[in-house]
Amino acid sequence: MNPKAISKQTLLRLPSYLSYLKSLPKDECEYVSATTIATALGLNDVQVRKDLACVSKKGRPKLGYVAEELIRDIESFLGYDALNDAIIVGAGRLGGALLSYEGFKEYGLNIVAAFDADESKVGTEICGKKIFPLSKMKELCQRMKVRIGIITVPAHSAQKACDMLVDSGIYAIWNFAPVHLKVPDNILVQQENMAASLAVLSAHLAEAIKNNEIGKGDEENDK
Amino acid sequence: MNPKAISKQTLLRLPSYLSYLKSLPKDECEYVSATTIATALGLNDVQVRKDLACVSKKGRPKLGYVAEELIRDIESFLGYDALNDAIIVGAGRLGGALLSYEGFKEYGLNIVAAFDADESKVGTEICGKKIFPLSKMKELCQRMKVRIGIITVPAHSAQKACDMLVDSGIYAIWNFAPVHLKVPDNILVQQENMAASLAVLSAHLAEAIKNNEIGKGDEENDK
DNA sequence: AAAATATCGATAAAAAATTACCGATATTAA
C-alpha cells in the first residue's frame, strides 16, 4: 500500500551507501552515479539504482545523483536524523564498549543510561552514563520515554532482561546475546549476531584450507 | 560439485540452531525435531530440515534428530572445533571488548594479540593479551601462522590496517569498521555491520511511529 | 547545431531462497 515495501536486503545496504557517500570529498563530487557507487562497493549497478529509487529522488541521466541529497534522503529514511534515546541492559565489557562509543549519535542513537544486576557496578559511570539497578528500569524508561533497549547481558539472562524491557514499555530491542528472544508481536527485535558473522568467516576459511585454496584461489566466483 | 554448495543464508542460521540446541537440557531431550526447532526460533520447519540436511546425518521419522549429534556436526561444519588464532588491529573500546570476551573460544576463535598505532597503549595488556606496535604485525603473524585478522580501528584507517594484514599473510578479515575494504581475490572479508543492524531497527521504528502502530500493531505479518 | 556518450528508469529474465505438498517410515497406542 504505502511505498514501504522496501526489502530487508536493501535496508541492509543503505548504510553502506551512506558511509561511502560520506567518505567522498564534498567539493569535488557534487554528483555520484549508481555505477560509481556499485564499483566502489563491489555491487551491481542496477541494484544500487533500485535501492536508491526506494529512498530518494530521481537521478539525472549522464550525471547521476546529487550526493548531498542522497545522504540526506538515506539518513532521513533510516531515521538517523531523529535522535532516539536508548538504554543498555548489561554493563559488562560489551555494554561498556557500546556505552562509550560516540559514533552512535551519527545513527540517531543516544544511549542515556545502563542497567546492571551487579550491585558493585551500580552507581558508577561509564563515559558519563550512569549505571542503575534493574529495579529502576521501568520508571526511568517511562519518564524519559525511551523506546529502544539494548541487551548485552550473558545468554542465560537475556530473556529476563528482555521481559523487563518489554514491561518497561520499550518498543524495539537490539539484542547482542546469542539467544532467540520471545516477545509480543508488536515489539521489534533486531538480533546482532556476531556468531553468525563469525560462522561465515570460519566456514569459508575451513573450506579454503580443506581445498588447499589458500594463497591462490578465489572462493567467490566458483564456476 | 562437492557438497559445499551451502547457501549463505543457511550458514547464517546455523549458529542459531547451535545455540538453541545447546540451551536444551541434555538429559531430557535426546531427540529434537525440525518442527520443534523451527517453532522455538520462529522459522519454517522445512527450512530447518533443509539446513540441517546440509551439515548432518538423516533424522529419524517421528523422532527427529539426535541433539548431541546435531551439535557436533554443526560445530564441526563451522570449524568451531578447530581453534583458529587471530589478531586484532585497533585496541580501542571495541577492540578491548573483543579482546576480553572469553566466549569466542566456543566459536573456535582464539585472539592472541592486539596491535595499535597509539604508542601509549603499546606494551600494555588487556586480559592477558599484549598490545604491540603495528611494526611487529608481520613478524608475529608469520611466526605464529595467524590466519585471521580483526579490524577495530576507526573508519579512516581501516583500509591501511587491512593492507597491513594482507601483507602479513592473513587469509581472512573480520571487519568492524564501516568501510568497504579492497582486498585481493583470495582474501576473505567478513563485514560486521552494526550500522546495518541498527538501520533495520531504526527504520522499522521510524515507520511504526509514522503509522501510529506502536503499542498495538504487528509489523511482521502485514497482509 | 548535431552527434556521441553516460546514465537513468522500467520491464523482463534469471537465479536464489522460501514454502507447500506428498509418499515413506518408524514409533507409539490400541
Place this chain on the structure above:
DNA sequence: TTAATATCGGTAATTTTTTATCGATATTTT
C-alpha cells in the same frame, strides 16, 4: 498385530532477490 501419528526427505510451486536489456534523456564534444 494393526492402526494412528509425527516426522522425515524429496520434488514442485511460489516468492523474493538479483541481474540483464533497452529506450529515453540530458550533457558533453565535435
